[in-house]
Amino acid sequence: MDVRAEDVSKVIGPATLLAPVSVTAPSGSCLVLRGPNGSGKTTLLRILIGMLPATTGQAFVGDAPADERDPAVRAAVAALVGAPATYRDLTLRDHLVLLDATWAGDADTSDDRVASALSDLGIGDLGGRFPHELSSGQTQLFRLALTLFRPGSVLVLDEPEQRLDTSKRTLVADLIAARRDAGTTVVLACHDPIITELVTGGPTDQVVDLVAAEARAEGQGHDG
Numbered sequence: 001m002d003v004r005a006e007d008v009s010k011v012i013g014p015a016t017l018l019a020p021v022s023v024t025a026p027s028g029s030c031l032v033l034r035g036p037n038g039s040g041k042t043t044l045l046r047i048l049i050g051m052l053p054a055t056t057g058q059a060f061v062g063d064a065p066a067d068e069r070d071p072a073v074r075a076a077v078a079a080l081v082g083a084p085a086t087y088r089d090l091t092l093r094d095h096l097v098l099l100d101a102t103w104a105g106d107a108d109t110s111d112d113r114v115a116s117a118l119s120d121l122g123i124g125d126l127g128g129r130f131p132h133e134l135s136s137g138q139t140q141l142f143r144l145a146l147t148l149f150r151p152g153s154v155l156v157l158d159e160p161e162q163r164l165d166t167s168k169r170t171l172v173a174d175l176i177a178a179r180r181d182a183g184t185t186v187v188l189a190c191h192d193p194i195i196t197e198l199v200t201g202g203p204t205d206q207v208v209d210l211v212a213a214e215a216r217a218e219g220q221g222h223d224g
């Protein structure tokens with residue numbers, strides 16, 4: 001399933017959050033959005049997954065306009081954009097079991113798949129902890145486990161590298177590349193060169209650099 005944005009922008013009052021931009025991630029490819037702080041990467045991800053309506057233009061998930069209220073879009077898109085809600089009285093393992101039941105996983109194999117999902121992220125020994133008992137890097141790994149565990153043909157991650165050490169960044173990059181190789185369409189916002197390089201080795205993978213709206217306006221001023 002491809003994901004695309006056609007000339008989307010976001011303006012709130014006097015603030016331009018995202019200057020007009022078009023991007024397409026073909027089915028089974030990886031698109032990495034780069035750019036300085038404030039250039040609009042998170043805003044574009046929110047538009048692409050239908051969390052935020054664009055001011056101009058339109059985003060699509062497959063053939064459907066990106067709208068998180070559309071059940072087909074919601075079923076397709078696994079996204080980590082902002083902090084997911086967690087329950088203080090559920091262990092990490094319980095969170096994944098809950099997700100599995102929500103997305104109609106096979107109850108007979110749930111325990112094994114939950115254990116693998118945690119160990120894939122290097123937190124297999126933390127399944128009995130509560131979310132508030134994790135370090136910041138472990139919290140990020142748990143959030144990634146939640147996102148990677150649920151089914152989806154589109155995977156969207158905002159700065160998956162946050163708070164991770166170098167070896168965990170490589171681990172996460174390998175998991176993302178494996179998902180892409182299995183046919184998932186992946187869109188990332190990323191500041192990390194290790195992850196960017198590891199996930200963009202395929203022929204249809206892309207890196208797109210966003211430019212902050214003010215910088216673009218300044219550049220146009222000089223040119224004109």
Ligand SMILES: Nc1ncnc2c1ncn2[C@@H]1O[C@H](COP(=O)(O)OP(=O)(O)OP(=O)(O)O)[C@@H](O)[C@H]1O
Binds near residue numbers: 041189
């Ligand atoms: N609700 C809002 N109202 C006004 N401006 C906003 C709002 N939300 C974000 N912005 C601004 O929009 C711009 C783009 O923000 P965004 O979070 O998309 O950038 P980013 O590229 O993801 O940045 P970073 O690399 O720091 O995560 C920033 O200048 C930000 O200050």
